[in-house]
Amino acid sequence: MNDQWTDRLSEYVDGELASGERTALEAHLTTCAACRGAARELRQVVARARALDNRAPKADLWPGVAKRIGAAKVADIRSRRRFSFSVPQLIAASIALILLSGSGMWLALGSRQTATRAPKPDAEWQVLNVSTGRTDAAIADLQDVFERNKSKLDTSTVRVVQQAFTTIDGAIAEARTALQADPSNAYLNLHLADTMRRKLELLRRVNAIATAQS
Amino acid sequence: MLTILTAAVLASLAPVQGETDTTFAVPAGASLSVNNFGGSIIVHGWTQNRVKVHAEHGSRGAIEVSLLGTTVTIKASSRHGAPSVVDFEITVPQDMALTLSGTYTEITVDGVRGAISAETVDGSVDVRGGSGNIMLHSIQGSVTLADATGRIEVNSVNESVELSNVSGQIKAETVNGDVSLDGIKSASVEATTINGDVEYEGTVSDGGTYSFNSHNGDIRVSIPEGANVTLSVATANGDIDPSFPLPLTATAGKHRYTFKLGSGSARMEVESFQGDIELRRPSEMQMRHKDKEKNNNRNHEEN
Numbered sequence: 001m002n003d004q005w006t007d008r009l010s011e012y013v014d015g016e017l018a019s020g021e022r023t024a025l026e027a028h029l030t031t032c033a034a035c036r037g038a039a040r041e042l043r044q045v046v047a048r049a050r051a052l053d054n055r056a057p058k059a060d061l062w063p064g065v066a067k068r069i070g071a072a073k074v075a076d077i078r079s080r081r082r083f084s085f086s087v088p089q090l091i092a093a094s095i096a097l098i099l100l101s102g103s104g105m106w107l108a109l110g111s112r113q114t115a116t117r118a119p120k121p122d123a124e125w126q127v128l129n130v131s132t133g134r135t136d137a138a139i140a141d142l143q144d145v146f147e148r149n150k151s152k153l154d155t156s157t158v159r160v161v162q163q164a165f166t167t168i169d170g171a172i173a174e175a176r177t178a179l180q181a182d183p184s185n186a187y188l189n190l191h192l193a194d195t196m197r198r199k200l201e202l203l204r205r206v207n208a209i210a211t212a213q214s
Numbered sequence: 215m216l217t218i219l220t221a222a223v224l225a226s227l228a229p230v231q232g233e234t235d236t237t238f239a240v241p242a243g244a245s246l247s248v249n250n251f252g253g254s255i256i257v258h259g260w261t262q263n264r265v266k267v268h269a270e271h272g273s274r275g276a277i278e279v280s281l282l283g284t285t286v287t288i289k290a291s292s293r294h295g296a297p298s299v300v301d302f303e304i305t306v307p308q309d310m311a312l313t314l315s316g317t318y319t320e321i322t323v324d325g326v327r328g329a330i331s332a333e334t335v336d337g338s339v340d341v342r343g344g345s346g347n348i349m350l351h352s353i354q355g356s357v358t359l360a361d362a363t364g365r366i367e368v369n370s371v372n373e374s375v376e377l378s379n380v381s382g383q384i385k386a387e388t389v390n391g392d393v394s395l396d397g398i399k400s401a402s403v404e405a406t407t408i409n410g411d412v413e414y415e416g417t418v419s420d421g422g423t424y425s426f427n428s429h430n431g432d433i434r435v436s437i438p439e440g441a442n443v444t445l446s447v448a449t450a451n452g453d454i455d456p457s458f459p460l461p462l463t464a465t466a467g468k469h470r471y472t473f474k475l476g477s478g479s480a481r482m483e484v485e486s487f488q489g490d491i492e493l494r495r496p497s498e499m500q501m502r503h504k505d506k507e508k509n510n511n512r513n514h515e516e517n
Contacts, residue, residue: 153335167408174429187450187470188469213317
């Protein structure tokens with residue numbers, strides 16, 4: 001699903017689209033099952049997010065940010081909870097909501113990440129054991145292909161590519177560590193997913209080059 | 215007619231002591247495909263409906279030119295053993311679509327107005343001009359694009375990516391290197407690096423979507439006065455440093471903040487895991503560029 005309306009679904013759900021756009025999108029929804037499903041899930045996420053407690057983060061960047069931007073009435077502003085998700089954000093938000101519900105059922109996330117959480121009797125956040133199952137497996141498969149094909153590439157190219165892999169792996173490890181401390185964080189979930197996608201894309205590209213040179 | 219043209223082209227390619235020169239007419243709408251294992255590909259645009267090829271190569275090297283349909287194909291080959299290293303300088307009709315590829319190849323293009331695909335493994339890609347689909351890729355070299363418009367996809371792996379005076383739908387990425395976007399006119403921009411800075415100076419159009427992302431680097435984005443944009447800013451370990459007041463509309467966890475400027479019509483995501491996020495006015499970015507240029511010139515003179 002990646003049509004012109006994909007990134008507008010959140011605005012639609014939030015009631016922020018102009019009437020003409022809303023009409024056009026609703027017409028689109030009658031013919032696009034993927035967008036229809038995404039809109040439905042967005043509504044569920046927003047509805048459930050609104051029901052959550054307003055928890056203060058353990059370490060808050062906001063005071064520093066507020067100081068820089070000269071924001072007034074910080075408390076008032078922050079108390080107005082508004083939830084707006086893009087479709088990629090939905091993926092991460094879904095993880096957090098499923099953790100809260102204690103349900104083991106996942107939304108249909110395609111090849112994106114999944115996560116599990118051990119049950120805990122009290123209400124505190126449990127450290128999330130993020131597993132990115134299918135993506136990890138895909139990366140491992142493509143890494144195997146690269147290992148088999150790298151002899152077809154110049155050694156300097158292999159060195160550069162491996163350096164890039166090391167950079168990306170480092171970023172993935174840092175994102176995972178951050179997620180363990182803050183498992184429900186939408187930004188961190190998306191950042192991990194995006195960084196893993198970068199590695200997948202690079203592996204695919206390098207393998208294609210190696211294959212072309214054989 | 216095409217057969218005659220092909221024969222004529224091929225007949226003119228008897229190499230003279232490591233050099234090949236030929237010029238031939240091409241039909242309107244013809245495209246050019248060049249593949250060169252090692253060396254360089256330099257392409258210039260001109261107003262004539264002819265292609266002029268100058269190639270320098272070793273004595274074992276050979277140049278093959280053919281015309282299939284409306285595609286002119288130029289290849290470097292070797293009579294014996296390892297592939298030859300060839301330096302091409304090709305002049306083409308300005309609107310000719312280009313597909314340029316190589317392995318150890320530097321690619322340079324200027325003065326053209328058509329679609330461009332350029333891909334190399336070890337070498338830089340430097341393009342000035344172009345419109346329509348423009349796809350530039352290098353693994354080990356930097357990629358630069360200037361004065362172009364269209365659907366643009368530019369990436370490197372181990373070097374920087376630079377776009378200037380470019381308009382259209384833009385996607386720019388690298389792994390180890392900076393992404394610099396300057397003088398951009400676009401309603402759709404995506405710029406990503408893992409280990410490097412991202413810099414954007416350009417329009418923020420109503421209804422547009424903008425995404426700037428780094429893991430280890432800083433991000434500097436210019437927001438024009440009067441822009442209508444919903445800004446989603448996130449950093450795990452860095453600071454957020456705007457040079458103008460931002461009205462907060464929402465927070466998501468302890469890492470992401472949403473600010474709405476004007477009607478909030480455009481959507482912009484600015485995210486760096488380790489780095490700082492600087493939001494600036496265009497004049498501040500331009501001042502910074504000038505200072506940077508001065509420093510570069512000074513360093514250049516000192517060296």
